[in-house]
Amino acid sequence: MSDIGRLDLKQLRILKALLEERNVSRVAANMGLTQQAISEQLRKLRALFGDRLFIRQGNGMVPTPKAEQLGGKIDHILESITSLLKQDEFDLSRYDAIVNISATDYAIQAVLPSLLSRIRRQAPKLRIVVRDFESDGLDQLMATGEIDLVLAFPSFVPSSLHSITLFEEQHICVAGRNSSLVGQSLTLKDVAALPQLIVSPSRDSLKGSHDQWFAQKGLTRNIVMSVPSFSAAPVVIAASDVIAFYPERLLPNEHVTPLKLDTYTPKFEVIAAWHSRSSQSAIHLWLIDTLKSLFYSSQ
Numbered sequence: 001m002s003d004i005g006r007l008d009l010k011q012l013r014i015l016k017a018l019l020e021e022r023n024v025s026r027v028a029a030n031m032g033l034t035q036q037a038i039s040e041q042l043r044k045l046r047a048l049f050g051d052r053l054f055i056r057q058g059n060g061m062v063p064t065p066k067a068e069q070l071g072g073k074i075d076h077i078l079e080s081i082t083s084l085l086k087q088d089e090f091d092l093s094r095y096d097a098i099v100n101i102s103a104t105d106y107a108i109q110a111v112l113p114s115l116l117s118r119i120r121r122q123a124p125k126l127r128i129v130v131r132d133f134e135s136d137g138l139d140q141l142m143a144t145g146e147i148d149l150v151l152a153f154p155s156f157v158p159s160s161l162h163s164i165t166l167f168e169e170q171h172i173c174v175a176g177r178n179s180s181l182v183g184q185s186l187t188l189k190d191v192a193a194l195p196q197l198i199v200s201p202s203r204d205s206l207k208g209s210h211d212q213w214f215a216q217k218g219l220t221r222n223i224v225m226s227v228p229s230f231s232a233a234p235v236v237i238a239a240s241d242v243i244a245f246y247p248e249r250l251l252p253n254e255h256v257t258p259l260k261l262d263t264y265t266p267k268f269e270v271i272a273a274w275h276s277r278s279s280q281s282a283i284h285l286w287l288i289d290t291l292k293s294l295f296y297s298s299q
Contacts (some may be wrong), residue, residue, distance in 0.1 A: 001236035104233035105229040107151035142275035176238035192219040
């Protein structure tokens with residue numbers, strides 16, 4: 001066993017107390033221990049350092065030169081340990097760090113502008129790296145600290161992560177501003193037959209999030225086009241004859257306009273998620289509270 005394995009924090013505290021009090025009975029009383037316990041720890045310290053450390057003189061004890069030499073080092077060690085346990089004061093205005101956020105294309109447009117604006121006003125030294133959303137390996141990326149915060153939809157996020165719902169969103173049926181459909185009253189059956197564009201950010205397919213909803217009503221959608229982002233969709237819609245279901249919070253948009261539909265699509269949640277490793281981080285707690293203040297009141 002190495003020498004460091006034979007030394008513990010309690011022994012350092014006893015040695016420091018003996019150097020200050022120079023009396024075994026007073027040290028025992030102050031530390032809530034018996035004199036026998038103090039004497040036993042002193043015996044172990046003498047064996048460890050190869051020195052008597054203290055010599056009895058009357059009712060007290062006189063430290064040896066070795067003990068006095070150790071005293072300054074022990075003070076430094078105990079102060080360092082105390083500083084480890086001390087909570088650093090969190091000053092948001094001076095907090096200097098990097099936060100990595102993974103966000104869907106939708107969240108980049110609907111959530112990040114308000115959040116980043118608040119960060120720049122209140123935490124100007126905080127640096128933000130926004131990266132494209134990746135569902136594959138997300139739990140591991142967050143466990144290793146490569147990603148600190150996720151802004152996405154519940155179905156995209158592993159259940160092992162902690163999360164809060166920021167708000168509920170709804171898709172609105174839209175067409176290009178010059179479409180002949182603008183102003184018409186449409187049924188869901190009418191819409192199902194029209195050529196449709198969907199946004200599929202995680203996989204290249206012609207399957208949309210509302211397919212099951214249409215199917216429950218006995219309808220099959222006429223999906224003819226897929227794009228990977230909501231930011232690309234409006235320009236494509238305006239330049240063609242397709243319609244699409246587009247998030248309400250991203251409207252109005254200069255390229256598209258809502259259509260009159262006899263029913264509304266089911267609502268869906270937008271969440272912020274994080275790993276348990278971040279739960280006690282002061283800056284993380286501030287970010288979550290900020291998201292709550294920005295979006296809870298807007299519901």
